Amino acid sequence: MSERLRMVGAVRETLRDELERDDSVVVYGEDVGEAGGVFRATQGLVDDHPDRVFNTPVAEAGIVGTGVGLAATGMRPVAEIQFQSFLYQGFHQLAQHVARMRSRTRGTVTCPMTIRMPYGGGIHALELHSESFEAGFSHIPGLQVVFPASPAETKGLLTSAIRDPDPVVFMEPTRLYRSFREEVPDDHEIPLGEARVAESGDDVTVVAWGSMLRETLDAIEDVDANVEVIDPRTLYPLDTETIVDSVKKTGRCVVVHEAPKTAGMAGEITSRINEEAFLYLEAPVERVTGYDVPVPMFAREDDYVPDADRIESGIRRALEFG
């Protein structure tokens, strides 16, 4: 059985299935009850599971921090943070406790918690509704950082995240919530830490995730070369092997992200390529990223977020080097 769903529907169906399958799953966050969340990702869930779906007070430290305790009692907290940047209000709980509980207690207490949140630009929202802090999350040992880029991928990755014994930060690209439908299989798991080759080619490799993957797939339509596109899907743990194997084949690479350039994940990915495929490189790794500025409000947002044109020129620079 499968269904044609948008990404937001895939989130909802996954949560529904996991609530159904496992009595320890608790879904909670601001407005996730009756209203079904501001993006309607939890719509209807409280009707079927009023005892395990909760509208919380407006308090992200509370949402993240209580997750630590819920998990300690054997529950599986699946929290929604309304927008990624509001996770900052609970950042201390995430970095000080969620991420470290297993190592601090030598595995005797764990935190199998999933924290879902929409991220990134493109919907003309207010300030601080468009951030992409994946590099920061990936920098915290103990966390896994996951990015779906399509409805079916959402189902597979979110299912694995919820079932995983360790905490997962699950970043949902706001822009893709309603952008397209696709077949979403039932009971679908995609292992965390495995990249996907979204497009095969042997001239140049492009690494992109979340909303930037869609943008990249648009961009390569206008590029007169065989582009290999890799969606890492999980930024920590990162599937270095798939990326490195591709670069060994193409010799050229472009990494794309919405987040600011400095200390962004492109830097990390470039380092891994340097470490493992240096002699195969025919051009320096290109970065197409946001700028080192706070994400502007939406009048200037389109000038900040990389688009197909910028990705295309990044690919050209990589192809034309040398």
Add this chain to the structure above:
Amino acid sequence: MPDENVAQFTIRSVQVLAEDETVDEELVPDLDDDELLELYEQMKRSRRLDERAIALQRRGELGTYAPAIGQEAAQVGSAFAMAEDDWLVPSFREQPALLTRGTELHSILEYALGMEEGAEIPDGEGGLPPAIPVGSQPLHATGVGWGEALQDRPNVAVTYFGDGATSQGDVYEAMNFAGVYDAQTVFVCQNNRYAISTGIENQTEAETLAQKAIAAGIDGIQVDGNDVLGVYRVAREAMEKARNGEPVLIEALTYRRSMHTTSDDPSAYREGDEEAEWEARDPILRFQVYLEDRGILDDETEDAIDDRIESELAEAIERARADREALDPADMFRHVYAEMPSELERQYEAFEGDGGGGK
């Protein structure tokens, strides 16, 4: 060992002009006719701005917009009680307070057009831009009220936030710091009964929000937030106290009559006919009848106010559109640091060079 009551607290609640137009004459604040009309006009200006902004958003011109419809008295009454050099520390639904403090209409519209220009604070004015993260700005207001005290200045900081915000730890920290440092700060909590879809009954088990002051050791008081005279009275008192280093929390009981923002549909979570009930308690309507009953407001004055607001709005919308047209995207690089660091400079040049090479 003793087992005794060591502390007891009560919360006062104030109302001057009731829903049925009865007035507690002893509590009526000392305001002349011009001032009363100004209160009225500011409430109407804000209401019309919100209505026009919603319409513009629906046509795709504005981004997400948070109307303050129903909350005009809570904000105008309190902001009107501020002194010239006091500080306004707002959140994102503070059009009535901003207008009362002199923020220009086009500036509010530009913020809603997604332009940082709309968050600029005019030279020499005390104030901070709207805070989007819920409950984050009261700490700034405490810092302002503390800073003013440290510099022996009389200015007070007035911060606005909602019922939902009181659940954030930051808001408690703000009140607690204010108590410890005798900060010259007034906290105005607008209890509009909703945090997006979450009703006040699910936000907290506390009987009042005003009592949240007690744990921090500062004064807390409740007022009918749809009664502009009551709000003014309570706010005036609070500001006098705050000027003397006694911070106060005011809980203004009101109702968000409109959507949370233009991306929200309240029909998903409102109960029965609550909207109709609160329509009858509308703060502008209540005050209008009061002014008419006293012969302060007649049709002619009413028309003059409406005409003035409409023409100001038309002008402001034109101005905001023109500023939006003239917007320079590269500006995003220019205000991040006092001096642009070299790496940012390189990104800026690449941006100017080819529409952003990402180099």
